[in-house]
Amino acid sequence: MATRTDAPTRRQQILKEAARLFAERGFHGVGVDEIGAAVGISGPGLYRHFPGKDAMLAELLVGISGQLLTGAKRRLQEADGAAAPEAVLDSLIEGHIDFALDDRPLITLHDRELDRLRDTDRKLVRQLQRQYVELWVGVVRELYPELAEPAARSAVHSVFGLLNSTPHLTRPGSLPGRAGTAELLHRMARGAFAAAGAR
Numbered sequence: 001m002a003t004r005t006d007a008p009t010r011r012q013q014i015l016k017e018a019a020r021l022f023a024e025r026g027f028h029g030v031g032v033d034e035i036g037a038a039v040g041i042s043g044p045g046l047y048r049h050f051p052g053k054d055a056m057l058a059e060l061l062v063g064i065s066g067q068l069l070t071g072a073k074r075r076l077q078e079a080d081g082a083a084a085p086e087a088v089l090d091s092l093i094e095g096h097i098d099f100a101l102d103d104r105p106l107i108t109l110h111d112r113e114l115d116r117l118r119d120t121d122r123k124l125v126r127q128l129q130r131q132y133v134e135l136w137v138g139v140v141r142e143l144y145p146e147l148a149e150p151a152a153r154s155a156v157h158s159v160f161g162l163l164n165s166t167p168h169l170t171r172p173g174s175l176p177g178r179a180g181t182a183e184l185l186h187r188m189a190r191g192a193f194a195a196a197g198a199r
Contacts, residue, residue, distance in 0.1 A: 011049050013039045015063075018056045023105035023167075027057060027113050057113060058121040064099070064106045065128035071095050072135045085143035092136055093189045096163050097182050104167045133157065144197030155196035159189045 008016065017038035021030040032053060033043035050056050075091045083091075100107065114122060136156040141147055147155070163185055176184065 014046060014049055015056060015060055019060050019105040019109060023108040027116055058117055060106060061110055061114060061117060061125050062121055064103060065125045068099060069128050069132045072132055085139060088139050089143055092139060093186055097185050100163045100166045101178060101182060107164045108167045140193060147197045151196060155193055159192050162188055162192060
């Protein structure tokens with residue numbers, strides 16, 4: 001998997017522009033020719049990379065779910081039981097904030113277009129998301145052992161809702177810069193978990 005510092009491949013460029021256009025105008029409001037024009041190739045040229053728009057949407061939504069899960073697993077492996085649960089939770093929050101700030105079109109796409117996926121792709125997205133949630137639940141319950149599992153799961157979903165609200169903060173000046181926004185979201189996420197874990 002390419003890191004953010006690697007030069008994007010043509011395929012990655014296509015997916016990025018498709019995500020942006022789908023989020024701005026809806027899946028059915030964007031043609032293949034427009035996606036091609038955004039990356040400097042003809043619409044038919046896209047078919048060398050993807051069989052169609054449906055395949056792009058599936059790769060975007062399945063892909064980001066897989067990336068979030070892989071990133072969370074990596075963060076847990078790096079902690080390797082040596083880090084305090086609080087530090088592990090901070091690391092998970094930081095990873096999700098990076099996604100929420102850097103991949104906002106994908107949040108919009110998930111909210112609006114998930115039902116357009118084939119059943120198999122939609123089920124895979126849900127499966128990956130459940131695994132991602134359960135990783136968080138385990139860490140939250142380690143930090144707040146008296147928090148029952150259903151309550152921990154609800155808290156995780158609530159924090160995801162908070163962090164994934166960034167596409168709605170798009171007016172000029174509505175965000176205090178990336179670093180300030182990340183710090184604010186982190187404090188709010190930790191506050192939500194602390195509130196859930198309070199007796």
